[in-house]
Amino acid sequence: MATERMYELAFRYKKTKLWQRMFDSEIFAVELSDGEIGYCSIMGRMGEVNAVAVYVGAKGFQSLRTIMTSIEGEGILLDYNELLLSQDCTQCGFDNKDALLPYELDEVRAYAKAHGIKLGGANAFPQFVRYKPYRHPWEITSELDRRRICEALEAGIFLSELLSATSKENIGLVMVNDETETIPLLIKGTQGFVLKTTPVPPEIPVVYASPKLSNDLTAARLKKLKKKGTLQCAVTRLMEPIQENEDEAPYYAVVLVAVDEKTEMILPPTPATFFEEHPEKLLDTFAEMLLENEICPNKIKAGDERTFALLENFCKTTDIKLVRAKEDDLAPLRNAKDSLLYGMLSEDEDTDEDEVNGIGPEQVFDMIMMLGDNELKQMPKSMVKQLLALSDDGVMPPEVEVRLRKLFKL
Numbered sequence: 001m002a003t004e005r006m007y008e009l010a011f012r013y014k015k016t017k018l019w020q021r022m023f024d025s026e027i028f029a030v031e032l033s034d035g036e037i038g039y040c041s042i043m044g045r046m047g048e049v050n051a052v053a054v055y056v057g058a059k060g061f062q063s064l065r066t067i068m069t070s071i072e073g074e075g076i077l078l079d080y081n082e083l084l085l086s087q088d089c090t091q092c093g094f095d096n097k098d099a100l101l102p103y104e105l106d107e108v109r110a111y112a113k114a115h116g117i118k119l120g121g122a123n124a125f126p127q128f129v130r131y132k133p134y135r136h137p138w139e140i141t142s143e144l145d146r147r148r149i150c151e152a153l154e155a156g157i158f159l160s161e162l163l164s165a166t167s168k169e170n171i172g173l174v175m176v177n178d179e180t181e182t183i184p185l186l187i188k189g190t191q192g193f194v195l196k197t198t199p200v201p202p203e204i205p206v207v208y209a210s211p212k213l214s215n216d217l218t219a220a221r222l223k224k225l226k227k228k229g230t231l232q233c234a235v236t237r238l239m240e241p242i243q244e245n246e247d248e249a250p251y252y253a254v255v256l257v258a259v260d261e262k263t264e265m266i267l268p269p270t271p272a273t274f275f276e277e278h279p280e281k282l283l284d285t286f287a288e289m290l291l292e293n294e295i296c297p298n299k300i301k302a303g304d305e306r307t308f309a310l311l312e313n314f315c316k317t318t319d320i321k322l323v324r325a326k327e328d329d330l331a332p333l334r335n336a337k338d339s340l341l342y343g344m345l346s347e348d349e350d351t352d353e354d355e356v357n358g359i360g361p362e363q364v365f366d367m368i369m370m371l372g373d374n375e376l377k378q379m380p381k382s383m384v385k386q387l388l389a390l391s392d393d394g395v396m397p398p399e400v401e402v403r404l405r406k407l408f409k410l
Helices: 004-016 057-068 080-085 102-114 143-163 216-224 279-292 305-318 331-341 361-370 381-393 398-408
Strands: 028-031 037-043 051-056 089-095 125-131 182-189 192-199 230-237 254-260 270-272 299-302 321-324
Touching: 004 089, 004 102, 004 125, 004 143, 028 143, 037 057, 037 143, 051 057, 051 143, 057 080, 057 089, 080 230, 089 143, 102 125, 125 143, 143 182, 143 192, 216 279, 216 305, 230 305, 230 331, 254 279, 254 331, 270 279, 279 305, 299 305, 305 321, 361 398, 381 398
Parallel strands: 028 182, 230 299, 299 321
Antiparallel strands: 028 037, 037 051, 051 089, 089 125, 182 192, 230 254, 254 270
16 A cells, blocks of 8 residues: 555656656666665666666665666576566556555555546556565555655755756766766755765676585486487576466466477476575476486586576486576477467467477377387376376377387386
C-alpha cells in the first residue's frame, strides 16, 4: 500500500515534466536519510516508460550499470529479459489505468478525489513498484523502501527547479559511461537540498558460483558409467515466474539446458529456484537426471562462463572434460534453448502430448530408424519410456517399438 506522502510527491513530480529535459543515463545521486546513497534514473524521454527509479548503494548501482552497459558480445545466453530481471531498485512509474491492479487503481482515485486532482491524459496514474533481482516486479512492502522512493521524488522535484535556473553542465549532470568519475549529489538539509558531487561507485566484478555436488555417492556412480558423446550445456533463465508464498514476489527459476551434440536430442530439463542462493541445487538435479537416464558424456561444452563455473567442480569429480565453447560451435544448444523458452518442451495443458522436443511423432519415429545404435543410445531413457507409452495407443510402428525395447532392454 502506498502512503499519502508517496502520492503527494508523485503528483508534484509529474507536474515538473523532468523527463522531457533528461535522459535515463543522466544519473544523479541523493543522500538518503538512512545513510545510504540512492542513484536516481529519470525515464520517459524516449516516450516508452515514464518513471523515477532509485538504486541504493554500490550493489544497486551495479545493477543499473549492467543494464546501461553493453548487452552484446557475451555469448548466446546473455538474454535481454534476464538482464532486465537483474535490476535492484524502487520505482515510481506513471501508466494508464489498465496497467494498475484494482487496489492500486482504487488508491489513486481516492487520493485524486480527496485532493481535487483530475486524472486525465496518458500515463496519468502513479504506480509504485519494487524490483528485486530475478523476482517479478512487486508492490512496495517495507517502510524503508517507501521512504527511499519519497526522498528520490523530492530530489527529482528539486533538480527540476535547479535546471530551470541553470544548465546541466553547471551542475555536472552528464550521461554516465565507463569514463564518468563523479555525478551530482543532492544532500537535504534544514534549508532544502545542497548540491555536491559523489564518485561513481567502482564496478563490482562478476563472480560465478562453482558449487560441488551435495552427494559424493552420486558423483561416484556417475564416474562408473561408461562415458560417451558430447553434451552442450547452458544455464538459462525461465520467463515463467514461480510463486511459493503469496506474500512474496514470484521468482524466475533457472534451468540447465543440455543437448546431445551429435543427435541434437534435448535431455530432460533440470529447473531450480533461488539459484543465486543455492546453486548446488541445480547441479544436484542435473546429476540425478544423468543417473536416471544412465548418461555420462565424455565432454561437456559450456555455452558461457556462468555454466562453465557451475560445472567445473562437477566435471573434475566425474572425469568429464569441460570446455568453454565458442558461439559458432553451439548451434544445437541455441536451438534447444529456443525450444525451451518458446514452450516446446513444456508440459503445460496446451502442449500436444504427442509432440516430443517440438516435432511430431512421425518425425521422431523416422529419426529413430535412421540413427545408428550408438547415436540412438544417447536418447534419455525417460524420453524412450515416454515414446513407448505411445505403443499402447497403436501410434508407434511395431518396428520402432521392437528396436527401442531391444536397444534399451525395456
